[in-house]
Structure formats: structure tokens, C-alpha cells
Amino acid sequence: MSHEHHHPHTGDGRVIGAIIANLVLTLGQVLGGILSGSLVLIADALHNFSDMASMVIALVARRIARRPADPAMTFGYRRIETVAALVNYTSLILIGLYLAFEGGMRLLDPPEVGGGTVIALGVLALVVDTLTAILTGSIRQGGANIRALFLHNLSDALTSVAVVVSGVLIVLYGWRLIDPLITLLIAGYILWLSATEVGGVIRVLMLGSPPEIDTEAVLDCIRGLAGVEDIHHAHFWLMEESSAALDTHVVVANDAWPEQQVIKARIRKELASRFGIHHATLELEPSSEQHEGASLYGRG
Template identity: 60%
Template sequence: MPHDHGHEQLDPKSGDRRVAIAIGANALLTVAQIVGGILAGSLALIADALHNFSDMASLVIAFGARKIARRPADARMTFGYGRIEIVAALINYTTLILIGLYLIYEGAIRMIDPPEVQGWTVVILGGVALVVDTLTAGLTYSMQKGSVNIRALFLHNLSDALASVAVIVGGTLIILYDMRWVDPAITIGIALYILYLSVNEIGGPIRTLMLGSPPDIDNDAVIEAVQNIDGVAGLHHVHLWQMGEHAAALDSHVVVECTAWDRLDGIKLEIKQMLAEKFEITHSTLEFEREDNSRPDASLYGHESDLEDADGDLDGSA
């Protein structure tokens, strides 16, 4: 069954302003951590900076997508512009995976020969990062109920705060006990966490771009519900997919009993109302066929061309 998408609406301009502030704060923090990491010789600080940079990139993507997605559909983009956010998310997660692998490589080399690290610089910048991450999480908290992507940003900033705590602890151990191996060890830990998040979340954008079925909708339940409508004899060539983050769609051939053909408009209206009320599918394209003019060998999923490839001949009703 679909998730409940009911949520409080935030004024678009107010939401844009909050995201813009979060972007600025993360940009300043990223620069400060990279410079500080280089000066202090701390790979953990640089790793945390790259993690913050990835969140800043996600914020930029969300900020741009919020504006672009408001554009109406046109002749070039007949479905609208909402999927730009999904494409950008895929790029972002792919970049994160590459960054995570690189940090593991660098951390492993430094574990063998740990360099000298200035612990106080690490602790101070880790503390600044903790404050900024908490601020950013607070700015996006009230927005995350209305957007899966903003919620991901909110959760990422909470995880960044935990990573900053780890950096502070590492810097403290270096100051007190000169445990220089802690810095690359924390780097590897942060990198593994980045990989964990990225690998787990990249499947969503890939599934959407591949026109996969919405993960929160039971295909069998949808098909059964349509078939249970009076006058419907069956379905074939069913396509369930996502137009956007909150917009599921259904394309299908609907086989109608011969005795119910004169009620076609009513059957169509009943199917569309049921899809919207029970499954929150508000976009559906339905092609109707009389039962006595329907292909008995038509597949439940797939395309008409699949049968054409199999038998080399395409006949019957489309």
C-alpha cells in the first residue's frame, strides 16, 4: 500500500530561504574543514569535509529542483521537470561511492605510517562542524515531512553531527595520548558509513529511472482490485511506474466483458476513482478491448513487441 503523503505545507519562498541558508553554512564549513585538515595533517577532517560537501551538493540539487520542478510541462518536457532531482541524486550518490573508496585507500596507507596530526585544530573544527550540522538539521526538520529528498538531507545532517563527534573524540585522543593512528581509523569509519548510505540509497533513483514499479505499491493488489470491478474480464501489458517522487502511474490494457461494453465510460471512471482512492495513483492511461477481440496469449507485463519477437507476427487488437 502507498505511504501516507499527508504533510504540512511550507511556503515555497520560506522553504527556499531555509535551504539557501543551509547551503551557505555547509559551504563555509566545507572550506574551513578542508583548509584545516590540510594544515593540521588530519585526513579525518578532510573526510568529514567531503561528507559535508556531499550534503551541500544534495542541498544545491534540492534547491534547484524545487525551483525547476515548478515549471509547467511543455513541448520539450511533456512530463514536466520533476525528474531532474532523481538524475542529480544518482550522480551525487555515484560520486559519494567514489569518494568513500578513495578515503578508504588513503586511510589504509596512513594506518601503516600515521603522520603527525595537530589535535587542537581537529577538535576546534570538529566542534564548529557539529554546530553547523545541528543548525542545518534544524532548518530542514520542518520540511522533511513533505519530501523524501529533504528528509534524506535531514538524516544526513544528523549523521554528519555524529561523524563530527567522532572527529572531536579522535582529536582529543591525539592531544592526550598522541594516538595518531586514530585519525586514519576514523577516516575509514566515516568512509564506510558514506558507502553504506550511498549503496543503500542509490537503488531508489536507479529504480525510478529504469521505470521500475513504485516500491510502496503492491502490484498484485492493484491488478486484483481492477479485475474485481464489475465488467472487467482481465488485464495485460500492465506498467506501474513513478512519474515523480510522489506520483505513481499506471498504463494497461483492460479487457472488458462483451456484455459490459456499453458501460465502457462508467467502467473507466470507476477504475480511475478506485486507483486514486485506494492506491493514490492519479495518473492512468487505459486502453480497452472487448473480451472477444483480445489476445489470450498476451503477457501480464511487458510490451506488444515482446509477443511480436516471439512469434514474428503481430495480429489482433492493440
């Protein structure tokens, strides 16, 4: 069990520290971007601002997630962290699209840019982004919500390197096109990063089957157990990000019906030991009373 599970509030303190650092950095970059005329600095500032907003959302979600289950939320509140991760990735996608548009417009008419200011603030941003990536990286095993934050911060650190390179090229060669070009690279990286991660979050919210579990192998395993004739109405899903669950109907042979509790226990043991499924709702029915024409998956 991770250290984070023993001391959840320690992770909160790290997130709060990262929020403060990103707030100060964002204000400095916005001011520097306006004074120097650099779109790259504005782009990095927007990226950092999205990180700060994401951290606030993640912090609130972490605290809500600790609430125990109640009559209104019988499964508890842990899935709020998955919702927060979706909000964070969506914000990244919107920012990436905005930066791509602005960078494309500036390619047509590159403005004068103060390279020295870009370098100074780029180096400062790199230091802050690296520290916040380390802070959130140390607790990223906390789930999709915190992992989204870590990826935000890691992408910030990488884009800060690009900002510094941009400033150096402007100072040395007066290459004005580098500012919008680097901005487009940052936008592309943000969009690629978001697209590769958001699918897993959506899968959890859509109650998709756990991607690491071969559902056909699980059902074949159950069918192969003594006393089991068939299986239908199977629902595989994730209770939380890494907690697989199965809800299904199991048809038991009529002559094995007196042993239904033994069969159920045997199924649970196989599910847990072979597939890591520790939450299973099993509805047993005798062969003589099984649902006719029932679908294997879902409720059809």
C-alpha cells in the same frame, strides 16, 4: 498539505543558508587539516564540500522542478529532483571510496596530528552540521532530493562527533592510529548510508513499480469487477516520487461493452480508494477483439 507546499521559496532560503555555512566550514577544515596533518579533518571537509555541492544542485533542481509542463516536457520537470538525488548519492559513494583508500594508506604509517586543532574545528563543524541538518530536516518532506540533503547533513553531524573524539584521544594518549581509524569509520558510514538510499532513487528513474503497492492485488481487483474478463499490458510506475500511476489494457465482456464508460469509472474509483492510484490510463477492448498472446506486464 505541508507548509512547504504553501511556501516553496521559504525552503530555498534555508538551503541557501546551509550552503553558505558549509562553504565557510569547508574552507576552515581544509586549512586546519593541512596545518594539523589530520586526515580526519580533510575527510570531514570533503564530506562538507560534497554537501555544499549537493545543496547547490538541489537548489537548482527545486527551481527547475517548478516549471509547468510544456511541449518538450509534457510530464513537467518534477523528476529533475530525482536526478539531483542520484547525483548527490553518487558523489557520496565516490567520496566514501576515496576516504577508505586514504585511511587505509595512513594505517601503514600514521603521521603526527595536532589534536587541539582537530578538537576545535570538530566542535565548530558539529555546531554548523547540526544547524544545517535542522534546516534541511524541516523541509525534507519535499522529496528524495531534499531527503538526500538531510541525510548528507545528518551524516556530517555524526562524523563531526567522531572527529572530536579523535582529537581528544590524540591529545590525551597520543594515539596516532585513531586518525586513520576514524577516517575508515566515516568512509564506511558514508558508503552504507548511500547504498541504503540510492536504490529507491534508481527505482523511480527506471520506472519501477511503486514498492508500497501490491501489483498482483491491483490486477486481481480489476479482474474481479463486473464486466471485466481479463487485463494485460500493465505498466505500474511513479510519475513523481510518491505519485503512483497505471497504464493498462482491460478486456471487457462483449455483452458489457455498451457499459464501457461505467466500467472505466468503476475501475478508476477502486484504484483511487483502495490503492491510492489517481493517475490511470485505461484502454478498453471488447473480448472479441482482444490481443492474442499478450503479456500481463510490459508490451510483449
